[in-house]
Amino acid sequence: MQLKKTVLLIVLMAFGALGQAQNNTPYWQQHVDYTMKVDMDVKNYQYKGTQKLVYTNNSPEELSRVYYHLYFNAFQPGSEMDIRLQNIEDPDGRMMEEGKSRIAALKPDEIGFLHVSSLLQDGQNVAFNEEGTVLVVELAKPIPSGGKTTFEMAFNGQVPLQIRRSGRNNEEGVALSMSQWYPKLAEYDFEGWHADPYIAREFHGVWGDFDVELTIDKDYVVGGTGYLQNAQEIGHGYEAPGTKVKKVKGKTLTWHFKAPMVHDFMWAADPKYVHDTLQVENGPLLHFLYKNDPEIRDNWKKLQPKTAEAMKFYSDNIGKYPYEQYSVIHGGDGGMEYAMSTLITGGRKFGSLVGVMTHEMAHSWFQHVLATNESKHEWMDEGFTTFISTLCMNKIMEQNKENPFENTYNGYRRLALSGKEQPQTTHADRYDNNFAYGVSAYSKGAVFLAQLGYIIGQDKLMETLHKYYDDFKFEHPTPNDFKRTAEKVSEMELDWYLTDWTQTTNTIDYGVKDVINEGSKTKITLERIGLMPMPLDILVVYSDGTRETFYAPLRMMRGEKENPYGDIQRTTLPDWPWAYPTFDFAVDKPMEDITAIMIDPSQLMADVDPQNNLWQANN
Numbered sequence: 001m002q003l004k005k006t007v008l009l010i011v012l013m014a015f016g017a018l019g020q021a022q023n024n025t026p027y028w029q030q031h032v033d034y035t036m037k038v039d040m041d042v043k044n045y046q047y048k049g050t051q052k053l054v055y056t057n058n059s060p061e062e063l064s065r066v067y068y069h070l071y072f073n074a075f076q077p078g079s080e081m082d083i084r085l086q087n088i089e090d091p092d093g094r095m096m097e098e099g100k101s102r103i104a105a106l107k108p109d110e111i112g113f114l115h116v117s118s119l120l121q122d123g124q125n126v127a128f129n130e131e132g133t134v135l136v137v138e139l140a141k142p143i144p145s146g147g148k149t150t151f152e153m154a155f156n157g158q159v160p161l162q163i164r165r166s167g168r169n170n171e172e173g174v175a176l177s178m179s180q181w182y183p184k185l186a187e188y189d190f191e192g193w194h195a196d197p198y199i200a201r202e203f204h205g206v207w208g209d210f211d212v213e214l215t216i217d218k219d220y221v222v223g224g225t226g227y228l229q230n231a232q233e234i235g236h237g238y239e240a241p242g243t244k245v246k247k248v249k250g251k252t253l254t255w256h257f258k259a260p261m262v263h264d265f266m267w268a269a270d271p272k273y274v275h276d277t278l279q280v281e282n283g284p285l286l287h288f289l290y291k292n293d294p295e296i297r298d299n300w301k302k303l304q305p306k307t308a309e310a311m312k313f314y315s316d317n318i319g320k321y322p323y324e325q326y327s328v329i330h331g332g333d334g335g336m337e338y339a340m341s342t343l344i345t346g347g348r349k350f351g352s353l354v355g356v357m358t359h360e361m362a363h364s365w366f367q368h369v370l371a372t373n374e375s376k377h378e379w380m381d382e383g384f385t386t387f388i389s390t391l392c393m394n395k396i397m398e399q400n401k402e403n404p405f406e407n408t409y410n411g412y413r414r415l416a417l418s419g420k421e422q423p424q425t426t427h428a429d430r431y432d433n434n435f436a437y438g439v440s441a442y443s444k445g446a447v448f449l450a451q452l453g454y455i456i457g458q459d460k461l462m463e464t465l466h467k468y469y470d471d472f473k474f475e476h477p478t479p480n481d482f483k484r485t486a487e488k489v490s491e492m493e494l495d496w497y498l499t500d501w502t503q504t505t506n507t508i509d510y511g512v513k514d515v516i517n518e519g520s521k522t523k524i525t526l527e528r529i530g531l532m533p534m535p536l537d538i539l540v541v542y543s544d545g546t547r548e549t550f551y552a553p554l555r556m557m558r559g560e561k562e563n564p565y566g567d568i569q570r571t572t573l574p575d576w577p578w579a580y581p582t583f584d585f586a587v588d589k590p591m592e593d594i595t596a597i598m599i600d601p602s603q604l605m606a607d608v609d610p611q612n613n614l615w616q617a618n619n
């Protein structure tokens with residue numbers, strides 16, 4: 001009897017403990033410390049390296065396997081990236097030639113590869129197996145929760161012809177654009193492993209510290225992630241101004257970089273790079289590396305003060321840039337963001353050059369400090385980046401557009417009405433076509449924020465961005481983390497917004513249904529046509545030129561924003577409960593005095609049919 005009672009008690013306690021672990025596990029993230037030594041042969045584009053990786057398992061689970069990404073294996077005929085390219089209806093033009101996959105046409109000495117030749121765990125051999133772009137490793141001994149283990153490997157690679165993001169000899173003649181070049185441990189987080197094959201796009205990585213020694217032909221100038229530790233041996237514009245560089249014997253130089261708290265490490269190199277620097281006041285040292293080509297030089301000089309302005313804009317509007325360095329590097333095949341740096345193509349008109357720098361730099365906040373899993377939540381990275389870089393361009397290029405997001409909203413509407421839209425919860429590789437991915441990630445993602453400003457107010461939106469950055473920097477925030485931040489700042493409930501906008505393809509469509517004369521008053525009936533709920537701002541313009549606004553909060557939002565039109569008298573109406581398809585309110589003037597009625601004069605609500613938002617008197 002007593003025994004049984006004890007058993008029952010233990011069982012009950014075990015269930016209790018399990019319940020607690022599931023519901024109250026505090027945030028955790030894995031940690032990596034990489035030490036790599038790499039030798040690059042600039043003649044045959046092959047490299048050899050060693051990697052020591054100290055992995056800390058901060059998860060509550062014991063791990064018996066780990067995975068590494070071997071991204072360069074994507075650039076081989078028959079890879080998943082190649083086959084996807086051949087089967088998608090709207091392939092990326094950069095990856096195609098005469099309608100055919102450029103990957104499929106690569107010769108053996110042009111492909112990319114990355115192979116691991118030996119791997120030890122704490123000195124013991126481990127079994128590993130290459131599956132395309134992923135290395136599966138069965139551990140010699142499991143890593144306990146809270147434990148550390150050290151992996152030591154040798155690897156060798158070949159840099160592919162530049163087809164997408166990284167590679168050799170890009171279209172503008174940059175020798176080496178080295179991103180996703182090393183065996184990179186996959187991230188394990190509260191959702192489990194994220195050992196995604198490299199099919200098209202978007203990345204997720206483990207936070208940690210990098211120590212990289214790169215040996216390369218001494219004529220090559222290198223830039224990228226990380227602070228150069230031996231500038232006085234290297235020179236090439238890294239030495240302290242006015243000082244002499246110690247001459248090193250031999251044909252190569254070994255560049256030693258350290259990068260604290262990053263989740264990726266990129267470098268680029270070319271023998272013809274010009275290297276300029278610019279110190280941002282109270283900010284990082286900017287590096288510019290670009291080909292010494294008279295056609296682009298002027299634009300790259302003019303780009304430098306604009307880069308400093310963008311850095312200041314983001315630091316003011318999101319939060320202080322946390323590193324001491326940021327590098328804008330000529331390379332790649334468009335624009336791509338990396339830790340402390342970007343690779344951009346250089347032969348552009350000045351506006352386009354500033355535009356691409358501005359966009360990629362904004363990723364420093366939304367991907368390289370707030371490291372959302374962009375494969376799953378690409379809109380939080382590309383969309384938020386598009387939002388803030390659109391505002392930045394409006395300021396630093398003095399565009400002074402009243403609504404800088406007009407094109408962004410129009411892009412979203414085109415997708416919403418195309419029949420090709422998929423929910424934003426779709427994995428970045430699983431969109432049916434590039435059009436649906438692109439508009440969903442960039443435009444619909446940017447509208448998520450711009451429209452949130454409409455819902456909670458512009459000041460609260462910017463306060464939310466600051467708080468989000470402060471609360472989640474150097475972590476992997478999720479959509480819900482962002483939503484909770486906005487809820488705390490606005491004191492509104494926003495679950496409906498996150499759910500409908502990001503997890504469905506429901507659309508917003510409100511309209512002015514009826515305007516009826518009732519003697520000295522006028523009754524206005526609004527209708528909800530789309531499924532997605534929204535609070536409404538309504539502007540009424542009278543024939544004497546005066547204006548008045550009305551505000552119909554959404555009941556499920558449990559709150560009200562401040563009057564966005566401070567100079568116009570606002571009446572807050574009773575809440576509009578979503579299920580009701582129509583909503584009536586009265587204006588204290590006869591109908592003949594009304595010139596126009598307009599839903600959302602700011603046009604920040606992404607109504608898919610804006611036509612019916614406006615009622616005008618027939619005069």
Ligand SMILES: [Zn+2]
Nearest residue numbers: 359363382385
């Ligand atoms: Zn981007």
